[in-house]
Amino acid sequence: MVELAGIANAVARIRLSDLLRITNLTAAQARILAWQVAGAAATDGSRTVDLDSVWxxxxxxxxxxxxxxRAALAAVLGALATEAERDERDDGSVRAAADAAAAGADRGTILSIVDKDPEPERVLKEIAALVEASGGRRLQPAGRRGRPTRRLRAPAPRPAARAVLxxxxxxxxxxxxLGAAVLLEVLLLHDRLAGDLKLVFGDRNPPASTSAPTAPTGLPAVPPAPAAAGQVSRVELRALQPCTTGAPCPVRVLVQLSASPRPVTVSWEFQLEDRCTGARVTAPGSxxxxxxxxxxxxxxxxxxxxAAKSVAMFGVTGEPARASASALQVGGPTC
Known part of the structure; x- marks a missing residue:
C-alpha cells in the first residue's frame, strides 16, 4: 500500500497537496491516507515527508x-486532519496523529494512532476513484495552473434503504x-380459455336441484262452534304430554264462565277431524x-x-252453552 521514491513511477498519480485542493475527503479517507503517510515516514526515517513529496x-x-x-510531517497530517474534520463522522484520530507529530512523538506511535480502519480496501477504492476523477496525472506546479472552479467530492455511499428497496x-x-399480460389474455381469449377449461375439468356446475314434491297440507281445522256463548266465555284444550294418532291422549279441559249466584252444570265432548279426508268423529267427554x-x-x-296422519281435536261444551276450543293438532300437519 505504501511506495517509496522511484517505484511505479509509470503509474498515474496526483500530488497530495493538489488532491486536497480539488476535492473534499471523508474522515475515513483522510485517516487511511494519514496511516499510509505515517507508515512511509516510519519505514524510511531519513526521508523528508511534506505535502509536495507525498503523491x-x-x-x-x-x-x-x-x-x-523540509516541511514537517505534522503539516501533512494537519492538512489531512482539516479534511477529516469537515466530516461529521470524524473520530479525531487524524488530528491526534498531527498533534503527536508536532509534539515530536516517534513515528511508530503516530502510525498506531491512525492504524484502525476496519475497511481499508473499501476506502482505498474510494480514494482511487478520486484520483481517476482528477485525471490521475502529474499536475503542473501551483504557480503555473489556474484554480479550479469546482471541487470534486468523494462518492457518497449508497443508502442502505435504497439497496433494500x-x-x-x-x-x-x-x-x-405479469398481471397486465394475464388480464390482456383473458380479455382477448376469454371464450377460448373457457372452452379449454371446460375440456380439462369438465362441467363442474352441479345439476339444478329438483325439489321433491311436498305432501299436501291437511284441510283447515275449523272449530264446530263459536269460541264463546251464553255463560261460557272461553274453552281451551291442552295436551298433558305429546300425543300420537291411534292412541289415547291425556288432555286438560279449561272452561271460563261468567259469575252465577247458583251452581252451574258444565258438560263437554271431543270432536276429532281427519284433516286429510275431512271425516269427523265424536268422543265422549265429562x-x-x-x-x-x-x-x-x-x-x-x-x-x-x-289412526290417521293428521287429526284436529276440539273440545266442545254442551252445557250451559255450546262453545268450542281452538284445534289441538295431533300428528303432522300434512297428509
Whole structure:
C-alpha cells in the first residue's frame, strides 16, 4: 500500500497537496491516507515527508517522491486532519496523529494512532476513484495552473434503504407486468380459455336441484262452534304430554264462565277431524258442576285419537252453552 521514491513511477498519480485542493475527503479517507503517510515516514526515517513529496496513485496508495523540502510531517497530517474534520463522522484520530507529530512523538506511535480502519480496501477504492476523477496525472506546479472552479467530492455511499428497496421495486414491477399480460389474455381469449377449461375439468356446475314434491297440507281445522256463548266465555284444550294418532291422549279441559249466584252444570265432548279426508268423529267427554260464583273450571280427561296422519281435536261444551276450543293438532300437519 505504501511506495517509496522511484517505484511505479509509470503509474498515474496526483500530488497530495493538489488532491486536497480539488476535492473534499471523508474522515475515513483522510485517516487511511494519514496511516499510509505515517507508515512511509516510519519505514524510511531519513526521508523528508511534506505535502509536495507525498503523491497518491490511481490505486489509492501513497507514494513518497525524492523531493527534500523540509516541511514537517505534522503539516501533512494537519492538512489531512482539516479534511477529516469537515466530516461529521470524524473520530479525531487524524488530528491526534498531527498533534503527536508536532509534539515530536516517534513515528511508530503516530502510525498506531491512525492504524484502525476496519475497511481499508473499501476506502482505498474510494480514494482511487478520486484520483481517476482528477485525471490521475502529474499536475503542473501551483504557480503555473489556474484554480479550479469546482471541487470534486468523494462518492457518497449508497443508502442502505435504497439497496433494500431496489429488489422490492423490481419484484413489484414484474408482478405488474405479469398481471397486465394475464388480464390482456383473458380479455382477448376469454371464450377460448373457457372452452379449454371446460375440456380439462369438465362441467363442474352441479345439476339444478329438483325439489321433491311436498305432501299436501291437511284441510283447515275449523272449530264446530263459536269460541264463546251464553255463560261460557272461553274453552281451551291442552295436551298433558305429546300425543300420537291411534292412541289415547291425556288432555286438560279449561272452561271460563261468567259469575252465577247458583251452581252451574258444565258438560263437554271431543270432536276429532281427519284433516286429510275431512271425516269427523265424536268422543265422549265429562260433566261437572261449578259452584256458585265459580268462573274457572279445569278438568283432566282422556281421548282416544283415531289412526290417521293428521287429526284436529276440539273440545266442545254442551252445557250451559255450546262453545268450542281452538284445534289441538295431533300428528303432522300434512297428509
Amino acid at each position: 497518491v496513485d490511481r490505486y489509492g496508495d501513497v507514494v513518497i517522491s525524492g523531493r527534500e523540502d 431496489r429488489p422490492l421495486w423490481r419484484g413489484l414491477a414484474a408482478l405488474i407486468v 260433566t261437572v258442576t261449578a259452584g256458585a260464583g265459580d268462573t274457572d273450571l279445569s278438568v283432566v280427561d282422556q281421548v282416544q285419537v283415531p
